[in-house]
Amino acid sequence: MRYQLFLLALCFAPFISFxxxxxxxxxxxxxxxxELGALFKTxxxxxxxxxxxxxxxxxxxxxxxxxxxxxxxxxxxxxxxxGKDEFITSDHKWTIVSQTNYTIEPxxxxxxxxxxxxxxNRFSSFDNQSSVSTGWxxxxxxxxxASLDADIGPGYKRDVLxxxxxxxxxxxxxxxxxxxxxxxxxxxxxxxxxxxxxxKYAPKSGENSTYKAESSIITKLIxxxxxxxxxxxxxxxxxxxxxxxxxxxxxxxxxYSF
Numbered sequence: 183m184r185y186q187l188f189l190l191a192l193c194f195a196p197f198i199s200f201x202x203x204x205x206x207x208x209x210x211x212x213x214x215x216x217e218l219g220a221l222f223k224t225x226x227x228x229x230x231x232x233x234x235x236x237x238x239x240x241x242x243x244x245x246x247x248x249x250x251x252x253x254x255x256x257x258x259x260x261x262x263x264x265g266k267d268e269f270i271t272s273d274h275k276w277t278i279v280s281q282t283n284y285t286i287e288p289x290x291x292x293x294x295x296x297x298x299x300x301x302x303n304r305f306s307s308f309d310n311q312s313s314v315s316t317g318w319x320x321x322x323x324x325x326x327x328a329s330l331d332a333d334i335g336p337g338y339k340r341d342v343l344x345x346x347x348x349x350x351x352x353x354x355x356x357x358x359x360x361x362x363x364x365x366x367x368x369x370x371x372x373x374x375x376x377x378x379x380x381x382k383y384a385p386k387s388g389e390n391s392t393y394k395a396e397s398s399i400i401t402k403l404i405x406x407x408x409x410x411x412x413x414x415x416x417x418x419x420x421x422x423x424x425x426x427x428x429x430x431x432x433x434x435x436x437x438y439s440f
Contacts, residue, residue: 200251213239217410219435221310230257233433241407244285245393246293252277254431255307277301283319283331291321295333297360306429309351311392313339313382315360328367339382341390356384358391370384372402401439 216237234257241245258272279299286292300312317335325331337360345351365377380394398412414431421427 189427194356204303211240212236213435215408217435217437217438219433221433223311231255232257235435243368244284244288245282247282248280250277262362273304275301275303277303279300283333292321293321293333295319297337297357297362306418308418309342309344309346311341313337313358313360315358316384317360319362327366328365330363330365332363333361337382339390339392340383343422355388356386356389358382358384374400376400388420390418392419393417406439408439410435410437 183373213238217233217237219233221231221233232427236249236251236252248398252261254274254275256273261270277299278300278301281295281297283293283295286294295317296370298313298317300310301308302310308335313327313334315337317333317337319331319333321332322332339356339358341354341356342354343349343354359382361381363377363379365375367375369375376396378394378396380392382392384391394410394414396414398410401409401411403409410433412431412433412435414433416429418427
């Protein structure tokens with residue numbers, strides 16, 4: 183529990199401290215957006231998936247910070263004790279990721295970073311997965327249309343596996359090497375493409391490594407409202423026998439920026 187509270191504090195700490203700094207008039211320090219989408223299924227089984235998210239970005243001088251929160255809830259129709267059908271929450275998944283970069287030199291390309299993440303995923307064989315990492319990165323290129331950031335560094339990961347009929351809940355700790363790349367490109371004034379790649383490699387044999395890829399296209403509908411199409415792939419190298427190593431998620435959501 184203390185480890186989880188430490189991760190949440192680490193995720194929000196940069197934004198709490200930066201929020202105390204007066205905003206620059208010429209350019210807002212913070213950019214915030216919220217997204218929401220839903221998928222409903224009828225037939226033999228009735229269910230509904232609700233996807234929500236919140237993104238907060240901060241940029242001032244040599245500091246750049248990002249906070250990402252994603253939530254996925256699945257509600258399934260089941261018969262209660264009174265014989266009536268009702269929707270109950272059958273599974274859920276929520277993720278929070280925060281990263282702060284400090285550019286070593288003003289207007290430079292190299293930076294040092296700190297990253298913290300926590301995921302509670304009831305769809306998988308894990309109760310939760312969390313990690314912290316720090317290291318070096320570089321903005322490899324940037325122009326009016328595109329930018330590419332990539333970083334790498336050592337870290338620490340904790341996986342809490344669900345209890346089963348034959349095994350109690352267990353915790354697996356591992357040292358990792360985390361590598362990440364983020365590519366953004368404006369296709370035109372209304373359409374933007376984003377690609378995220380994250381690898382958390384556990385060098386020791388038998389330990390779980392995780393890999394994530396997310397591609398998204400955002401289309402502007404009006405000044406503050408966008409339509410977002412995203413495709414996400416999550417891979418765990420070590421899972422229960424009845425679970426898949428690879429999970430994918432395709433979503434279409436509305437994004438409101440403010």
